[in-house]
Every structure is written in C-alpha cells, then in structure tokens.
Amino acid sequence: MIISSDDIIIKTIARIFVPFIQLFALYVIMHGHYSPGGGFQGGVILGASLVLLLITHGYEEMRRRVPEGAVILLGSLGLLIYSGIGLTCLLLGGNYLDYSQLSVILHVDPAHARAMGILGIELGVAFAVMAAVCSIFFDISTGGILPEDEK
Amino acid sequence: MKTVGLIVSMIVGAFLIYGTMDMPDWGDPNSPASLHVSPRYIMNTETETATPNIVTAVLADYRGYDTLGETVVIFTAGMACVLLLRRRNKFKKNRG
Numbered sequence: 001m002i003i004s005s006d007d008i009i010i011k012t013i014a015r016i017f018v019p020f021i022q023l024f025a026l027y028v029i030m031h032g033h034y035s036p037g038g039g040f041q042g043g044v045i046l047g048a049s050l051v052l053l054l055i056t057h058g059y060e061e062m063r064r065r066v067p068e069g070a071v072i073l074l075g076s077l078g079l080l081i082y083s084g085i086g087l088t089c090l091l092l093g094g095n096y097l098d099y100s101q102l103s104v105i106l107h108v109d110p111a112h113a114r115a116m117g118i119l120g121i122e123l124g125v126a127f128a129v130m131a132a133v134c135s136i137f138f139d140i141s142t143g144g145i146l147p148e149d150e151k
Numbered sequence: 152m153k154t155v156g157l158i159v160s161m162i163v164g165a166f167l168i169y170g171t172m173d174m175p176d177w178g179d180p181n182s183p184a185s186l187h188v189s190p191r192y193i194m195n196t197e198t199e200t201a202t203p204n205i206v207t208a209v210l211a212d213y214r215g216y217d218t219l220g221e222t223v224v225i226f227t228a229g230m231a232c233v234l235l236l237r238r239r240n241k242f243k244k245n246r247g
Contacts, residue, residue: 033202038210040221072233079226082219097215111201118202118211121218128222132229139236 001142004058014056021049029126033115039125046126047133059142068138075131081124085117097121 005011022045029042054062086097094101099117100110108116175182192209202208210218 032207033204035204036206038207072230075226075229079222082222086215086219097219099212099215111199114200114208114212115202118200118207121211121215122207125218125222128226128229132225135229136232139232143236145238 001059002055004061005056010056014052018049018053021052022046025049025126029122030119032122033118039122040129042122043126043129044133046130047137050130050134051137054137054141066134068135071131071134071138075128075135078124078127078129078131081127082121085120085124089117 025042025045027042028037028045029039032038032042050062050066053065085099085102088105089098089101090096092101092104097117099114101113102117103110103113106113106116175184179185192205192213196205196208197203200208200212202212
C-alpha cells in the first residue's frame, strides 16, 4: 500500500497542482466541440489527478477524500448518463442516440440539441474513464486488499 | 522444419503483398471510402450538429453507438479489475 510521502516539496507541489489538473480536465471535456479533446482524454486527465493525489498523499488520505465505492458509483453513473440520453431519444420518438429529438425538452433547434447531446455523452464517457483509471490504480497499488474499516 | 516454415511464411507474405496491389493509394480522394459518407460529414457537420470539430461530431453523434461500445469496454475493464483483485477485510481475518 502507498503511504504518504515524507517530502514536503512533493506534497505541496501536488496539492497545488491537483486543482489545476482537474480544471484542465474539465476544459478538455467541455472544449471538445472546438478543439482536440473530449470525454476519453478529459477522463484520463481527471483520473491522473487522483492518481497523483494517491501517490503523494498516500492511500488513507485518498480514501478519506474519494472513497473507492464512490468511484465505482461515478463510473456506473457515467455509463447510465450515456445510455440514458440514448434511451431518452428513443422515448421521444427518434432512434437510439438520435440527439436531435432532445430539442423538444431542451427548447433549442435540433442542431444545437445534437451539440448538447454530444456534451452530455462526453460527460458520461469522462466519468466512466475516470472511474476505470482510478479503480485499476487503486486495486493494483494496494494489491486489492483494503485496510480494515473503522466501525 | 525451419525451411518449411520459412517457405510457408514467404508464400503467405507474397499473397498478402499481392492483395495490397488492388488497394487505393494512400490518401486517394477517389477511393471508395472517401466517396461514400466522408463528403457528407465534411459538408453538413456544421449545419447538422452545430459542432465545428468534425472528429467530435463523428465520434459522439454519427457514430455514437460505437462510442457507447467503447465506453462499455473501458467500464468493464475497470469493473473486472475490481472484481478480480479487491478483497474485503474478511479475507484477511480468515488468513490469520
């Protein structure tokens, strides 16, 4: 299991950098319509920021901030967002994942509804990718054996 | 045995190279793949999806079903790692 680093420089730099990395990840996700990027890349950056927190502040601190159950829940939520948007389009009378049908509930024209649909599924992809990266790193770094829960 | 393997692999390689003779040139604008849906995507993406980035539009909108599959694959990989590796503390107690 990874324990907290003794080096104050490493811990401080990581603490300063993690919010900026997460902000950049959000930028990559949201700006995917206009530049290279999108859900997969942004999700990996988001996951990398949590991995940085884990390798500098140790497993206990990481677990206090981001419980591993929450990560799995977030990943499932991401997949649910994606397939839920597809199913909503189906229920509104279009094909599966035909986002132009969303214009009825979003009150915009079909082209912009499709842009919104793309943004929604990018968010879902980002959540799922972040959860996959994080949980794989959690489990490999701890050997999968979680410490005792406080009861 | 080694000579037989060499001959077989060279014959198969020659057939594969012969197969590439019929393929269109690299980046040929008149190849079948460039004539079917690509012009439509390039012409209509901006008006149909209000998204300037054609790659994003194709990935998430026109080929959304494919991306859903990719996401499921990544999610499944993460969950398989959790299911295979993660042990609760019950296991630790039993072991000693």
